[in-house]
Amino acid sequence: DTGVSQDPRHKITKRGQNVTFRCDPISEHNRLYWYRQTLGQGPEFLTYFQNEAQLEKSRLLSDRFSAERPKGSFSTLEIQRTEQGDSAMYLCASSPTGGHSGNTIYFGEGSWLTVV
Amino acid sequence: GQSLEQPSEVTAVEGAIVQINCTYQTSGFYGLSWYQQHDGGAPTFLSYNALDGLEETGRFSSFLSRSDSYGYLLLQELQMKDSASYFCAVRPISGNTPLVFGKGTRLSVIA
Numbered sequence: 001d002t003g004v005s006q007d008p009r010h011k012i013t014k015r016g017q018n019v020t021f022r023c024d025p026i027s028e029h030n031r032l033y034w035y036r037q038t039l040g041q042g043p044e045f046l047t048y049f050q051n052e053a054q055l056e057k058s059r060l061l062s063d064r065f066s067a068e069r070p071k072g073s074f075s076t077l078e079i080q081r082t083e084q085g086d087s088a089m090y091l092c093a094s095s096p097t098g099g100h101s102g103n104t105i106y107f108g109e110g111s112w113l114t115v116v
Numbered sequence: 117g118q119s120l121e122q123p124s125e126v127t128a129v130e131g132a133i134v135q136i137n138c139t140y141q142t143s144g145f146y147g148l149s150w151y152q153q154h155d156g157g158a159p160t161f162l163s164y165n166a167l168d169g170l171e172e173t174g175r176f177s178s179f180l181s182r183s184d185s186y187g188y189l190l191l192q193e194l195q196m197k198d199s200a201s202y203f204c205a206v207r208p209i210s211g212n213t214p215l216v217f218g219k220g221t222r223l224s225v226i227a
Contacts, residue, residue: 004158031214033214033215035217040124040219040220041219041220042203042205042217042218042219042220043159043203043215043217044217045213045214045215045216048212048214055212056211056212056213056214091158091159102146102207102214102215103146103147103149103164103166103205103207103215104149104161104164105161105214105215106161107158107159107160108158109157109158110158
């Protein structure tokens with residue numbers, strides 16, 4: 001399967017713990033996006049990378065959130081000192097650059113986070 | 117900023133046609149995209165309108181009118197498997213913000 005893969009698919013953690021999610025984009029895609037989605041809502045943009053450069057961060061991305069894409073391939077999203085409000089599905093997506101390609105992004109299956 | 121409005125729920129009968137509307141307020145954008153998401157699944161790309169008019173892809177069509185700040189997704193010959201949430205999305209021209217999604221419309225197809 002050459003789609004976007006995310007790991008873990010499900011994570012239950014206690015409030016205050018740190019969690020890390022990993023995303024492997026489609027191999028030829030140099031743009032990688034992180035979104036968050038809660039029940040009944042659309043995906044909300046968190047941050048995105050072009051190659052290893054983090055180009056944009058949403059104000060939703062508090063200081064407890066950090067994302068990296070060290071070699072321009074896979075990415076990690078870490079949430080420190082988790083809060084119950086962090087419970088959501090964290091979606092990773094990728095796309096190539098150029099033209100209208102940014103309008104067509106390919107999502108992974110998501111990582112469900114439950115903070116108890 | 118950008119905001120997109122969609123109906124929260126739509127119900128339609130198998131075999132029928134349904135239209136899901138999307139109205140938006142944005143200072144400028146590249147085009148209007150539509151995504152489908154089944155329960156527990158990932159959003160998947162359906163259609164994209166860079167220009168005004170109708171784009172057809174099989175049973176699905178999408179329409180954009182920039183002058184009316186309006187678009188829609190049209191699903192024909194509805195099947196039970198079309199029951200899902202549908203999101204419209206725009207990519208703003210200003211800044212580096214990628215796709216901004218609406219809250220989605222939950223379509224229920226009934227027999």
